[in-house]
Amino acid sequence: MKNFLKEIPEQVTRIVFLLIVFIAAFLFIRSNLVPEDFGKTGHYRFSAIDEIISVDIKYAGQDVCNECHDDIVVVKDSSYHHNVTCEVCHGAAAIHADDPVEFTPTAPRERNICPQCHEYLPSRPTGFPQIISASHNPLKPCITCHNPHDPVPPETPKECSACHKEISSTKSISHHALIPCTKCHSVPEKHRLDPREYLPTKPGSREFCGQCHSEDADSEPGIPRIDLETHETKYVCWQCHYPHLPEAK
Numbered sequence: 001m002k003n004f005l006k007e008i009p010e011q012v013t014r015i016v017f018l019l020i021v022f023i024a025a026f027l028f029i030r031s032n033l034v035p036e037d038f039g040k041t042g043h044y045r046f047s048a049i050d051e052i053i054s055v056d057i058k059y060a061g062q063d064v065c066n067e068c069h070d071d072i073v074v075v076k077d078s079s080y081h082h083n084v085t086c087e088v089c090h091g092a093a094a095i096h097a098d099d100p101v102e103f104t105p106t107a108p109r110e111r112n113i114c115p116q117c118h119e120y121l122p123s124r125p126t127g128f129p130q131i132i133s134a135s136h137n138p139l140k141p142c143i144t145c146h147n148p149h150d151p152v153p154p155e156t157p158k159e160c161s162a163c164h165k166e167i168s169s170t171k172s173i174s175h176h177a178l179i180p181c182t183k184c185h186s187v188p189e190k191h192r193l194d195p196r197e198y199l200p201t202k203p204g205s206r207e208f209c210g211q212c213h214s215e216d217a218d219s220e221p222g223i224p225r226i227d228l229e230t231h232e233t234k235y236v237c238w239q240c241h242y243p244h245l246p247e248a249k
């Protein structure tokens, strides 16, 4: 007998040992950890319902918030965020609804919550408003510019330079630096919001430049003058002088 045991290869004893541990664990779990009514009606347990009912409710739902924060609910429900419920941003707040003063929910004032939905991802539906947070007004919290309960994007910046960057930087180092854009272009207010639909005017004649540059013009002294009647009369001025960086060489 002793010899026989010695002859069993070591790996077999290990497997047998593991098997015994496994069976012992199985029997232990079955008799101690499986609920008593498990198996009585297949996999369904009647007592599961009571257990679920006894779990604390964590989310109150927006209807409950409406009881005290109806002003915010009204604003949010007619905003772009109408489908984003309060507790998505504020966290589970049932405990707050029960005792509003003792427990106040957190508000996501930092920059990190909003990009969870708005960071650019190729898999998001086209048209869903997305930003690249590394370059979209970095460092400032989103809520400095966007009301979280009514997130209309703020109106596009109204400076000409916001859209005509190159022209305005060119002009700023030119002889015309001090002439405002609107001296030469009359710009409809709506151009800034719907630029292609409402175009500004552009100077149309030599006389336009002549109001400052012709010899008899009633303009400030020091402005270089030309004789409008003789100075390169075949062309309009901007065929030779770029109006945003005029040079006379």
Ligand code: HEC
Binding pocket: 060, 061, 062, 064, 065, 066, 067, 068, 069, 086, 087, 090, 093, 094, 096, 097, 098, 100, 101, 104, 105, 106, 107
């Ligand atoms: C019974 C009334 C009541 C209900 C219901 C209620 N709140 Fe409030 N809530 C308050 C009061 C009162 C305060 C102000 C507490 C304070 O300033 O200490 C408050 C404050 C807050 C704040 C501000 C926290 C901050 O940092 O300024 C948030 C966010 C908030 N509630 C969200 C919710 C949400 C979400 C719900 C719905 C799940 C909700 N509340 C339901 C009464 C209520």
Ligand code: HEC
Binding pocket: 062, 065, 066, 069, 072, 073, 076, 081, 084, 085, 086, 087, 088, 089, 090, 107, 108, 109, 143, 148, 149
């Ligand atoms: C998209 C995320 C988002 C959603 C959705 C949202 N909130 Fe807020 N909420 C915020 C942020 C961010 C602040 C902090 C605003 C601040 O400090 O200027 C805030 C502030 C608050 C405050 C503090 C008072 C105030 O007006 O600044 C209350 C109360 C509040 N929220 C309640 C609600 C309720 C109720 C809902 C649902 C109807 C809701 N919020 C939906 C993000 C959200």
Ligand code: HEC
Binding pocket: 080, 081, 083, 084, 088, 089, 108, 113, 114, 115, 116, 117, 118, 127, 128, 129, 142, 143, 146, 147, 148, 151, 152, 153
């Ligand atoms: C749970 C997802 C979610 C979170 C979190 C969220 N948003 Fe939104 N946001 C949306 C949805 C959905 C829309 C509506 C998109 C649409 O109309 O197609 C939207 C719309 C917007 C718009 C309107 C853009 C447009 O179409 O003109 C802005 C701006 C915006 N959110 C800013 C924020 C800010 C700031 C925060 C953080 C306080 C935030 N969002 C948090 C889901 C979210």
Ligand code: HEC
Binding pocket: 111, 114, 115, 118, 129, 130, 131, 133, 136, 137, 140, 141, 142, 143, 144, 145, 146, 153, 154, 155, 156, 157
């Ligand atoms: C300094 C102000 C400012 C800050 C801070 C800011 N935004 Fe904006 N956001 C704007 C302006 C202005 C626009 C509209 C013009 C544009 O598209 O750049 C805009 C547009 C958006 C849009 C709409 C984009 C679209 O394609 O319709 C979303 C979404 C948005 N922002 C989300 C955010 C989120 C999220 C944050 C924080 C991570 C944030 N913004 C921080 C000013 C800001």
Ligand code: HEC
Binding pocket: 156, 157, 158, 159, 160, 161, 162, 163, 164, 181, 182, 185, 187, 191, 192, 193, 195, 196, 199, 200, 201, 202
């Ligand atoms: C929101 C962006 C935006 C702003 C702000 C803006 N523009 Fe424009 N502008 C455009 C676009 C887009 C066009 C059309 C370009 C095209 O069709 O090739 C344009 C065209 C023009 C044109 C050419 C018109 C034509 O007939 O070719 C002039 C001049 C002009 N803008 C001047 C201005 C001045 C001056 C301001 C400031 C008072 C200004 N713009 C502000 C976007 C803007």
Ligand code: HEC
Binding pocket: 160, 161, 164, 167, 168, 171, 176, 179, 180, 181, 182, 183, 184, 185, 202, 203, 238, 243, 244
């Ligand atoms: C001294 C007058 C003058 C000033 C100041 C001026 N422009 Fe012009 N701009 C013109 C003239 C003239 C044209 C027409 C040029 C052409 O047709 O080749 C023009 C053309 C344009 C165009 C059409 C595209 C192009 O490059 O030809 C845009 C856009 C424009 N200007 C924007 C601006 C903006 C923005 C400013 C202010 C930063 C500005 N302009 C200041 C005279 C001026």
Ligand code: HEC
Binding pocket: 206, 207, 209, 210, 213, 224, 225, 226, 228, 231, 232, 233, 234, 235, 236, 237, 238, 239, 240, 241, 247, 248, 249
């Ligand atoms: C065919 C090209 C051409 C056209 C068109 C043209 N110029 Fe000139 N302009 C020049 C050249 C080249 C010079 C420099 C040599 C000179 O003084 O004749 C110059 C010089 C100038 C000077 C500087 C004069 C000085 O004393 O420093 C002004 C101002 C000027 N032009 C304005 C205009 C105005 C305004 C128009 C339209 C009415 C215009 N130019 C049309 C080519 C042109």
Ligand code: HEC
Binding pocket: 175, 176, 179, 183, 203, 208, 209, 210, 211, 212, 213, 219, 222, 223, 224, 237, 238, 241, 242, 243, 246, 247, 248, 249
């Ligand atoms: C509101 C008056 C005004 C108008 C309109 C105006 N200019 Fe000028 N222009 C100036 C001033 C001021 C200077 C710069 C004088 C200085 O440098 O001291 C100047 C300088 C110039 C110069 C000389 C640059 C150099 O190298 O010395 C030229 C060329 C010129 N403008 C062309 C034009 C053209 C072309 C137009 C029409 C599109 C025009 N200007 C419209 C005021 C005007």
